[in-house]
Amino acid sequence: MSLPLVVLLPFLGALAAPLFAQGGRTAIAIASSVPAIIGLAALYPHWATLADGGIVETSYAWMPSLGLAFSFRLDGLSLLFALLIMIIGLLIILYARYYLKPYENVGKFYALLLCFKGSMLGIVLSSNLLLMLIFWELTSLTSFLLISFWTHKKDARRGARMALAVTGGGGLALLAGILLIGDIVGSYELSVVLASGELIKNHSLYPIALTLVLLGAFTKSAQFPFHFWLPHAMQAPTPVSAYLHSATMVKAGIFLMARLYPALAGTEQWFYMVSFTGMATLLIGAYVAMFKHDLKGLLAHSTVSHLGLITLLFGMGTNLAAVAAVFHVINHAIFKASLFMAAGIIDHETGTRDMRQINGLWRYMPHTATLAMVAAASMAGVPLLNGFISKEMFFAEALELNLPGIWAYLPPLIATLAGIFAVAYSARFIHDVFFNGKPKNLPIFPPHEPPRYMKIPVEILVFACLAVGMFPALSVGPILFAAASATLGGPVPDYKLAVAHGFNLPLLMSFAAFAGGLLMYSQRKRFFAFHERFKEIDEKAIFEAFVSRTSELANGITARIENGSLQRYAMLLVASVIAVAVVPLTTMGISIGSNGLSPADWPTLIGIAVLVVCALATAALHRNRFYALVLLSVVGLMVSLGFARFSAPDLAMTQLSVEVVTIVLLMLALYYMPAWTPIETPAGRRTRDILIAGAAGLGMTLVTLAMLTQPFTSISDFFLENSKPGGGGTNVVNVILVDFRGFDTLGEIAVLGIAALGIFAMLRNTAMTPPSTDSLGNVWSRDAYPMMLQQVARPMLPLALMISAYIFLRGHNLPGGGFIAGLITAIALILQYVANGMSWTQDRISVKYHNVIGLGLLFAVIAGAGSFAFGYPFLTSTFDYISWPVVGKFEVASALVFDLGVYLAVIGATLLALVSIGRLSPHSAITSRSEHQATVNNEQGESH
């Protein structure tokens, strides 16, 4: 229970932080300390277990299917890291209290800091690799937000994004690595993974898994060649640098290597990858640190170098090296955190971090200077300080490394060289800042000692440097042992924690480093001159350029592919269909099915020839729009004749009515459009289009041919058998529409209604200017309503209503039905609009078409829902035959009500659509008075 508590408390604290921020910096600092204090108290009882090499574990199920559990593990290694995180965290909280200005967003700062702390604790305490990965990526995110805390600073934003990209990207590699491990081992639980070292290392996927995991570790721990993000992360407030970028987060990669040491280490691949990376990082970091004028830059590169050192130690693969690595983790955290804090104080007090300006601070802030110098000495590896002991161990291990032949000299050489640099930059830190003459152009002058409490964290850490340096066994012995044994997952080799091991080769190397380092520092001008011959690489600029180039490139690619051309999109769609259909169809070939071809009669063939010619002509002559429209009408007419010819009277009627309404619609549109379509597609593209169209046409022909000649049975026998007894109608198509598949029809009229409502909505407030002349340049005729047409149109209305009543009533038994009847009524009304004009007709129609649509749909729904009353499903129809005097026997069917709904919806939708377009015409600006009034009233109502 205590472990999840330790991890979760900081997150809870983060939620509360903004509240405490109201109470000022002290209040929030105190409140923010609570999680760590409770955490430390919670861990304390477990010490006894851990000291004996025991493990504390807690686990809660989360997503068992994924192998993800909310499980935690406390052993020596995690304890060591947890202590570093919490204790240094506490010091940072105190330090930040004075570092931040009162006007800054301290609530956000402490909240993020606590989030980060919780995530970090999560990494080290997780017992499930997936869980650990979650916290891992969370540290990337929170560090991103912390680095960019001063969002107004461009470099802060860039540094943050770079850090996120590198560490977040590494996290993704780690994710893959962990998944592979989980795949090999069959579990993500640490206990299982650590116990399966042999299995993993012998698995064929081991090299990939290892590479991926190391990518995660190296990016996080700023190993070469991913080290570049760390110095740029120094744009963060100094408490963040001290905490994240020296003591904790960058150690997460180290922690990962330590954590998975039993599972992954000990192979040749591990050795080469880890130790060479470490070596390179060690050297490059140390070298660059020497030449940084920025205090934090120096420290950052030094950190890179020390991280390389630790990595190198892990890479060596010997148990003793691993112990040294763990030990150096502790030491580096202590001295580097204190150095960062000191640097922060100097920055705070002088207003700059440029060592070329900062000189002779000894005179102004001796207390701080003393602390900083001790810490820097530790960094340089001065005896009696903690840095010395682990560095000695490092030198010793470097000598032990058994590389073949002459390569055996490489590690000690590099170690010494790095030592020289370390001494040189440490010396620079001490001499250049606190001595070396007088300050130059400090923004704040004279500098003062910082507030008392700001120094306390530094003092504590420096004290720790001394304590560990002088009494290593006493101070860190037990925890180091516990951590080392947990790292190795087995017996810990003999090692001696002593201030000095007598005169040996490592000591000699230390001396060489000291001598060389001091010499180098004394000759710094030459080295600087040498270094300046090389152009400094600005990784931030490179990264920015990378991002913006990527972005531009992506934009360019997108713009080229997604170029907003419907012609292209449509071509792709058609081509896709041809592509997927071509394989099965080519295997089929031109096959005529077993039914063979039936004889053709020549009138039908002529009709078909007319249809084909007119269809092709529509395409070929489409540029003359009116002409094409007439041709299209012929095609529509021939299609409906075709339906009649092939036994579908209902379809013939429907197709015909729809075709005419469509033509009217297109006419209405054509009024506003150019009469001609220009040629703008290049000939090559037209050829391509013809080929695509031809392929589509050919494909359809082949499919149709194959389909039509195959024997076939379908479910339709049921419809034919049940139409009369079950559906009460002899027109099977109609019974299917209103009964068997009435739900389709409901959807269909809904589509129609929605389309009309959408059209109405779309054309509201649309103003169009029609051309004043026709395509020949003639001014349009003044005669809007020819007298002959008017005279005939009016009697047509009742007549057409009569016919539609007839078509409607017989629909259930004979060709016809609500839809066709509706279209006839609609067409008759359209004729009124055509003959008599908009306002005249509108004045005579008292209903709103919206309501007709709604009523139609409602009728259909009510007809369907009526069956609920009798316990039947929606749309269950019923019918009966009634005998009346005079009238005789006639049928009453509930489906008729449904069909009435269809009828009304069709009328409403068709007319609403056409009238909406007609209303665009400037001649019809004055609609009927009632409509106009309703609009006005409603708009007033809406504006309130």
Added chain:
Amino acid sequence: MLDRLTFPQPYLSLLLFIVWQFLSNGVSGASIVMGLILAWLIPQITRGFWPERRAFVNAWKLPGYIGIVLLDIVVASVSVAKLILGGREPKSIFVSYPLELEHPLAIAILASTISLTPGTVSADVSDDNKLLLIHALDADNADEVISSIRERYERRLKEMFQ
């Protein structure tokens, strides 16, 4: 309110009733009932479109008129067919026919009659309903066209509409 229950356009209702009998392929009990219902209902629905009073006065003359027209159609069709198949260039003429009828419906019926009978098409009516533009496919002169129409159709229509 009571007029809501009547037949606002008796001629129309009658016409609709007859049409319904045609649609029903003959007269039966059901077709009469349904025909009555529709002959009442549809004029009620469309009454907004018929604000004018009834137009016909002497409707019983209509069948005779129709008979004459049908006869003319048959007779003239043959001559037009001859013309078309014969290969002789037709002697076309546009004729402006001065109308004596005034009622728009009457004019429309006349114009329709002219169009239906072979050899002539009424191409336009002037805005003031005073002139009718007729295109005759094959006629010697305008007066011949005018007088035959006047005599054969317009006179009868005037009797019906006045």
Added chain:
Amino acid sequence: MELAFAIVIGALTASGVYLLLRARTFPVVMGLTLLSYGVNLFLFSSGRLATGGQPIIGSTEAYSDPLPQALVLTAIVIGFAMTAFVVVLSLRSLADHSDDHVDGKVSDSVEPEKTEGETGREDAKS
């Protein structure tokens, strides 16, 4: 008969697709209409071709498959609604961009060229 019918569907599809790939809204709409004719005929023919087999009980000996007919009826109506919408959308696009290009761009207005083989008044005056 089947071959002729198949050719009809092919011709409708080809014409429809060709027009669909044009750059102006009006031909595209016409293309969609042609395409939908082809598709409707195709769907209809999935029940096979029959002469005088109208699925009205009692009207014939052998009925043709009524189900595709019902489906096509639904498809026709839906196609009609969609066509109406796309026509209006074309108008709206024309109103918004003063151009009937499918991509809304104001094109360099190209004078319509004369189509070969077509003579007469429309061309003479256009």
Added chain:
Amino acid sequence: MNHWLIAPILIPLVGGILQAFMGYAPIALRRTLGIATTTLTLASAILLMGLANDDSYRLYAFGNWQPPFGIVMVLDRLAALMLVLTSVLALFAHIYSLGGADGNNRQFHGLFLFQLLGLNIAFLTGDLFNLFVAFEVLLIASYGLLMHGEGKNRTVPGLHYVVLNLVGSAIFLISVGMIYSVTGTLNMADLAQKIPQVAPGNLPIVQAGGMMLLVVFGLKAAILPLCFWLPSAYANATAPVAALFAIMTKVGIYAIIRVCNLIFGEQAGDLSGLGMDWLFPLALITLVMGVIGALGATNLRKLFAWQVIISVGTLLAAISLNSERGTSAALFYLVNTTWVVGGLFLLADLISGQRGTASDQIVTAPRMRNRTFLSVLYLVGAVAAAGLPPLSGFFAKLLILDSAVPGTVRTWLWLVMLVGSFFTLIAYSRAGSIVFWRNVEGHLEEPRKLTGTIAVPASALIALSLVIVVLAEPLSRYVDSTAAQLHNPAAYIEVLKTPMVEEK
């Protein structure tokens, strides 16, 4: 027969019809009824999810006609999941629209509800042709919604969307014709039964028909190379519409899952796993295209629109693994991405309301109001969408990565997904840091007031990713069972034997 099965259909239908009547009614009434309808729809969806939880298939036969003859609705876990997913999204999008987006169009609420109607039919139907009808209902409503709002910039994307979908509908019909011409049936369960018995000579027709059907679904799902209509259309839609559209591509995904598992599932003989070999590479290329689009996006809406494409690629990649685990992972991801992307579209609108003429463009602008609130929302949304821990997107992605079995497919999947994630991360961090942090001095024109009506739905949708994390286990159990149910089509076929209501 349990009438509740069609409640998610009847409720929005009746609600929509009422809205059609109320075009000129006071807006308050329209709003109240509209939201009430959406809420009821959600309630009914949740109810159905409760029913579906017992792993059975429930059938509703319209007109009391025995399948395969009549049209049936079939409730299973997948259908219930999609219903809930949609209704939740719809409710928040609908509430958001009350912030003013529903103005200037009397039919907005009607169209919105009809859109729901179409979606719900699509998820419930057990009939191939009825699926077509459902698609048409939801499409026509979406056309109307897409064109809703002021300004001219949505006309052309709308036109493209409509035209392409009309072609898609034509292809759908052709496919239905091809399949019917061989099998003689339209009922999905019946098809599942008949496809294995298709004579070898007829196989190519069914195969071509099935593949064309997948092209149609691919078009709806916006898979490459059929995805280019989407970014502009979504980016130019008004916020609640764009948010609701987050489900639109998922309809295509749903249809692919349904058809591929049921009709061309394991029992389908020669046609088993139809199109899956095409789907996988296309899905990955789609994902890559989505990432490229996101990287190149110049405004937030475009970025989120490309995120939709990324999601589609990811989802289809998982589905094309054609395994129970892959399907399960895809479903988990589906839930996450739908809600979060919906929320992000709303957020984009909130942000643009605070940035004056800079709107949602990824450019330097005066510092916005309510920056903290909006930036936190953005952060959460971006983390969830990009699939970073600790939000639901990560779990979803993890499930997908984990579901692949070792081999070339897995290598490609991991490579593309992880590298894709990396660049997505860059895209989001770049966009966020510019929009929120790169400010210039100066005053902003009157910012839009951040009322609860608009802030709450946007936050709620994004915050759902947190809820998913907490409920990861029950959700993953649900999707696991769903996938298991989907991969056992034999049980689905049993619905054909459901007895009808006896005559009384």
Added chain:
Amino acid sequence: MMTIALQITIGMVVIAALLNVYRLIKGPDAPDRVLALDTLYINAIGLIILLGITLGTRLYLESALLIAVMGFVGTVALAKYLKRGSVIE
């Protein structure tokens, strides 16, 4: 005998339709095309009726009636467009 007469009649109507298509394609003017289309509608009516006689069923007659109604409205709309531009105003 009737069958032969029916065949001949169908043949004549089909040839008539072909001639109309010829006029429709030849034009030369838009009204000619509308006129040809209008005539084609009428031919279609004839064909439908003849089909009904051939099949011995009255079920197609309403289609013919519908062509009469629809053809008229179509012709009117096309012609009105030619002279007035706006069909509904």
Added chain:
Amino acid sequence: MSTIAEYAIVILLLTGGFFTLVGAIGLARLPDFYSRLHGPTKATTVGIGSIVMASVVFFSTRGEGIGISEVLIVVFLFITAPVSANIMAKAAMHMGIDPAKGTRGHPWDQ
């Protein structure tokens, strides 16, 4: 079916076909639009009229009761054909389509 009826049908059919064809020939070969306008509006009405009458006779003499609903088709055509002709003529005159040479009189200005 009686022989008389059959003869009637045959005659009606052939008449109908003939006039339909004549109308089409007229449309195809008459010299100008205004002349062509005569073809369909005349011969076609007679043509369809005859065919419809053939249908009436055919169905009424099959012993299934009378079938007269197709008469409405003719009535409808008779009402509408003149209007179609009128409005097409107006369109042609509006477009300034000239009558053939040798036509006397002239179209009206629209």
